[in-house]
Amino acid sequence: MMEISLSLLQENDAEELLEFETENRRFFEKMVPGRGDDYYQWAIFLERHRELLEEQERGICRFYLAKDPDSNIVGRINLVDIDEATGTAEIGFRLGENYGGKGLGSIALHLLLSTESNLKQIHAKTTTVNKSSQKVLEKNGFIHMGISDDEFEMNGEKMRFVRYLWVSN
Template identity: 35%
Template sequence: MISLELMSKENSIDIYFFEKENQKYFEQNLLPRAINYFDLLSFKEMTNEWLVEQDNHEVYMHLIRDFQGVIVGRINLIVDGNDKKTAELGYRIGEHYTNLGYASEAVKIVLDRAFNSYGLNKIIAGTAIDNIASKRVLEKNGFIFSKIIENDLQINNKWIHTEVFEITNL
């Protein structure tokens, strides 16, 4: 059993330490954070900006906690600026918590919130073509394959092709 908790000024330090602890792991498959991301003062300034965006319903940034309250991951919705009804989903699970079902459960909960609390109608998510686990999470939660974006990102000097998935609230 997990819980999702919106980012707040109070829990943002938890995010900082979670990201710092998993930095090397995440950078194996994701773009690295900005240089100043792990400078605590800069991180606090960024947090203030994110909280304004969240108050304006431009983003919904969640911590994923296990039943003991330990942060096991993050899951975010970035709202499309045009219609405010579409958002891009992103999530990351800490190195020691993968393959335990946390991502699937978090996506299920965040979809419920997106469609029933946040007023969103469509969620888009992308994953590297070879990220079988992430594709499984999306498909398990009802996402449908939409398209492939070739040479979408360059990570560790290697071009990554992205598979895009979508789900619409009926």
């Protein structure tokens, strides 16, 4: 099993992160809506990267990179809409195409949950077709809360959102 670590997003991660996102773009866009061509242009990506760092500095989000022992990015795991007063947040995560199916998503989520001990509840959602994300969430104690009524089509496939909730012990 590959060892991974989590590190908070830093300004000097921009170049490697853009490379990771570009390499995995087609793979990611099979499961989640695309970010548009502009996102992958260096100047625009860098501006967005700085905006994320500002949000992180204000404490409303925390963006983690999952890295292998050689410090290569294998995935991302983000907490957004953090409410310190209630101890709630929403989570999103993605692993690069070459890293799926190895248990790394579960390890990264487990690391995050043990790092973010001040959170009481974390909300998550994925799509009905993204079985691997559902497994990662369930393996880490997220409770299946239901499936949205709204159906949408992506890449010619009909799907709905699946909602999950994690509650600290």
